[in-house]
Amino acid sequence: MVDFNDNSHRRYNILTGEWILVSPHRTKRPWQGKEEDVTVEERPSYDPKCYLCPGNERAGGHQNEDYKEPWSFVNDFAALKNDVPQAKFKSGLLKAESESGICKVVCFSPDHSLTLPVMETENIDKVIALWQKEYRELGKKTDINHVQIFENKGAVMGCSNPHPHGQIWAQRTIPQEVAKKNKQLREYWSNNGVSLLAEYLKEELQLKERIVVETEHFVALVPYWAVWPYEVMIVPKKQHKTILSLSEEERKDYAKIIKAVTIKYDNLFKTSFPYSSGIHQAPTDGQDWDCWHFHMSFYPPLLRSATVKKFMVGYEMFATPQRDITAEMAAETLRNLADTHYTKE
Amino acid sequence: MVDFNDNSHRRYNILTGEWILVSPHRTKRPWQGKEEDVTVEERPSYDPKCYLCPGNERAGGHQNEDYKEPWSFVNDFAALKNDVPQAKFKSGLLKAESESGICKVVCFSPDHSLTLPVMETENIDKVIALWQKEYRELGKKTDINHVQIFENKGAVMGCSNPHPHGQIWAQRTIPQEVAKKNKQLREYWSNNGVSLLAEYLKEELQLKERIVVETEHFVALVPYWAVWPYEVMIVPKKQHKTILSLSEEERKDYAKIIKAVTIKYDNLFKTSFPYSSGIHQAPTDGQDWDCWHFHMSFYPPLLRSATVKKFMVGYEMFATPQRDITAEMAAETLRNLADTHYTKE
Numbered sequence: 001m002v003d004f005n006d007n008s009h010r011r012y013n014i015l016t017g018e019w020i021l022v023s024p025h026r027t028k029r030p031w032q033g034k035e036e037d038v039t040v041e042e043r044p045s046y047d048p049k050c051y052l053c054p055g056n057e058r059a060g061g062h063q064n065e066d067y068k069e070p071w072s073f074v075n076d077f078a079a080l081k082n083d084v085p086q087a088k089f090k091s092g093l094l095k096a097e098s099e100s101g102i103c104k105v106v107c108f109s110p111d112h113s114l115t116l117p118v119m120e121t122e123n124i125d126k127v128i129a130l131w132q133k134e135y136r137e138l139g140k141k142t143d144i145n146h147v148q149i150f151e152n153k154g155a156v157m158g159c160s161n162p163h164p165h166g167q168i169w170a171q172r173t174i175p176q177e178v179a180k181k182n183k184q185l186r187e188y189w190s191n192n193g194v195s196l197l198a199e200y201l202k203e204e205l206q207l208k209e210r211i212v213v214e215t216e217h218f219v220a221l222v223p224y225w226a227v228w229p230y231e232v233m234i235v236p237k238k239q240h241k242t243i244l245s246l247s248e249e250e251r252k253d254y255a256k257i258i259k260a261v262t263i264k265y266d267n268l269f270k271t272s273f274p275y276s277s278g279i280h281q282a283p284t285d286g287q288d289w290d291c292w293h294f295h296m297s298f299y300p301p302l303l304r305s306a307t308v309k310k311f312m313v314g315y316e317m318f319a320t321p322q323r324d325i326t327a328e329m330a331a332e333t334l335r336n337l338a339d340t341h342y343t344k345e
Numbered sequence: 346m347v348d349f350n351d352n353s354h355r356r357y358n359i360l361t362g363e364w365i366l367v368s369p370h371r372t373k374r375p376w377q378g379k380e381e382d383v384t385v386e387e388r389p390s391y392d393p394k395c396y397l398c399p400g401n402e403r404a405g406g407h408q409n410e411d412y413k414e415p416w417s418f419v420n421d422f423a424a425l426k427n428d429v430p431q432a433k434f435k436s437g438l439l440k441a442e443s444e445s446g447i448c449k450v451v452c453f454s455p456d457h458s459l460t461l462p463v464m465e466t467e468n469i470d471k472v473i474a475l476w477q478k479e480y481r482e483l484g485k486k487t488d489i490n491h492v493q494i495f496e497n498k499g500a501v502m503g504c505s506n507p508h509p510h511g512q513i514w515a516q517r518t519i520p521q522e523v524a525k526k527n528k529q530l531r532e533y534w535s536n537n538g539v540s541l542l543a544e545y546l547k548e549e550l551q552l553k554e555r556i557v558v559e560t561e562h563f564v565a566l567v568p569y570w571a572v573w574p575y576e577v578m579i580v581p582k583k584q585h586k587t588i589l590s591l592s593e594e595e596r597k598d599y600a601k602i603i604k605a606v607t608i609k610y611d612n613l614f615k616t617s618f619p620y621s622s623g624i625h626q627a628p629t630d631g632q633d634w635d636c637w638h639f640h641m642s643f644y645p646p647l648l649r650s651a652t653v654k655k656f657m658v659g660y661e662m663f664a665t666p667q668r669d670i671t672a673e674m675a676a677e678t679l680r681n682l683a684d685t686h687y688t689k690e
């Protein structure tokens with residue numbers, strides 16, 4: 001039997017139907033490349049120059065509410081707008097169509113100094129409640145067929161403001177990554193009559209090799225087909241198509257596991273860990289999505305330390321995503337980290 | 346008619362069958378995020394500490410040849426190795442298989458101070474000749490079914506050594522991105538009996554909206570479906586499945602257009618422009634690939650200046666690639682730039 005812990009291999013992603021390349025022996029190579037800056041700045045609870053702090057003026061000229069709880073507003077520089085007229089263009093081999101939508105910003109807290117791992121669980125719970133409200137209201141609109149909730153955390157992840165916040169881009173068409181999952185989930189559902197992710201969770205809970213944190217209602221694990229070095233997926237044990245059907249108890253538990261995962265992240269390299277996270281859930285196009293099982297993924301770029309990240313470049317762009325440590329190694333490392341934030345020890 | 350220069354829309358990529366989102370109005374947003382460092386260091390022609398300079402010792406303990414021409418060697422820290430035994434693994438929903446291959450490093454020049462845009466055309470021609478040799482020899486091996494030639498240029502693109510060099514990763518399976526193109530090219534070929542890219546080139550040469558440089562045998566353009574801000578694709582006018590069938594004259598012309606494109610890149614922000622480039626060509630699996638039409642793509646991350654790049658993060662990772670300027674604007678900007686390198690004016 002070939003030892004996949006020591007030999008390059010491909011793994012299959014059941015959610016997208018794609019393969020990724022794993023080269024476990026590769027971390028042995030020396031690194032003489034780019035080192036990221038570590039920002040260890042202490043941030044104040046209120047920054048008069050921050051365009052997301054309560055009461056401040058934004059670049060667009062609007063004034064923020066004096067909010068005390070998680071708060072959302074329409075992005076002043078939205079990539080998607082809802083007043084775009086529908087049009088299709090085709091000429092020879094050129095094909096395009098207009099896209100409309102709504103982009104919102106979700107401030108997680110009025111406190112400029114916070115991040116999810118250092119927020120109180122009950123305040124993360126309020127963020128989830130706001131995500132639910134947004135998903136419900138945006139999804140109800142007839143021309144919104146998909147609602148993408150996400151967060152870019154850290155300057156390396158293109159985040160232009162350290163105030164704790166995420167975004168929501170809701171749109172008419174189904175985005176690419178979601179379309180892949182729709183297909184895979186639906187296929188499994190119609191062949192087996194059960195949720196693909198529920199079956200997968202069962203298997204992972206038996207094997208226990210890739211589990212990072214388990215709570216009463218949720219599991220956080222490094223998926224078998226993870227691309228990013230410390231990629232993590234949070235999945236509800238019960239099949240929920242979207243975040244809307246969570247009970248209050250489950251929602252609180254979801255907040256708890258988000259905090260637990262992000263604490264481990266910060267503890268890994270004793271730094272405020274950068275990542276992009278996103279929640280994939282059933283489209284809001286009114287179709288039958290009984291096959292869906294929502295999940296939240298974290299794609300963090302750091303590989304070796306607070307300053308050395310994994311670059312998804314040449315080979316990865318032109319060929320196939322490639323990772324240097326196995327999902328099992330990453331999960332073990334994360335699992336063994338402390339549950340208390342390193343700044344609070 | 347909706348003005349796509351001012352309204353968000355989706356464009357279809359004929360080569361991959363995927364869509365991308367274009368938000369032309371979005372460059373108006375202010376940028377307060379991460380700025381990259383600009384490295385304006387003058388490099389010596391020989392650096393005794395560089396592990397790619399002629400005669401030097403590499404990290405792996407090997408000594409470089411005292412090479413005078415483009416030179417290649419097997420990567421000391423290869424992600425793919427050719428002694429991996431074939432094995433397939435399947436257990437429940439987990440699926441994997443071993444992957445084997447060969448990774449090589451291609452030094453473009455013995456001169457540590459150079460980059461493609463400042464190299465002589467005849468020396469770029471020698472690089473192409475070496476790519477041909479490698480593609481031919483690697484592709485001939487029975488267990489190598491795809492040969493990916495690429496370059497990561499610049500620290501932002503994960504390049505760990507500024508010595509002018511690229512890489513080749515040759516492997517048993519067909520990588521994801523290539524598989525998509527195989528499908529699209531083959532489909533068009535069997536439906537129409539002509540090369541999809543040849544037809545596309547015809548259309549672009551008539552429209553002249555996205556052409557950046559045209560030489561006798563090649564066209565460099567910003568593809569209609571470009572993802573990266575200043576993405577460029579170099580395509581031979583005559584349908585060549587791979588770089589092997591280029592005549593000597595065509596090869597020289599290919600060198601010329603590589604130089605022309607990379608000079609424009611450097612001139613754009615008066616900096617050594619970072620990018621990942623790669624050549625997509627027919628697989629070497631012995632199948633009939635009459636549909637193939639090789640092309641070289643450049644994926645450069647810079648968006649607004651030498652220090653502000655486009656981040657492909659949250660939305661782009663979870664939903665769909667998204668760009669802020671149109672392909673037409675990018676092409677016009679590049680087209681209008683000087684043909685002489687800014688350091689040589």
Ligand SMILES: O=P(O)(O)O[C@H]1O[C@H](CO)[C@@H](O)[C@H](O)[C@H]1O
Binds near residue numbers: 310311503
């Ligand atoms: O092989 P290098 O130059 O050390 O490494 C670079 O290119 C590789 C191939 O695209 C990537 O996997 C690495 O993340 C990147 O840092």
Ligand SMILES: O=P(O)(O)O[C@H]1O[C@H](CO)[C@@H](O)[C@H](O)[C@H]1O
Binds near residue numbers: 660
């Ligand atoms: O919207 P922001 O935070 O200004 O911008 C950030 O997130 C967007 C959505 O993922 C990306 O398109 C941008 O490249 C990134 O810098």
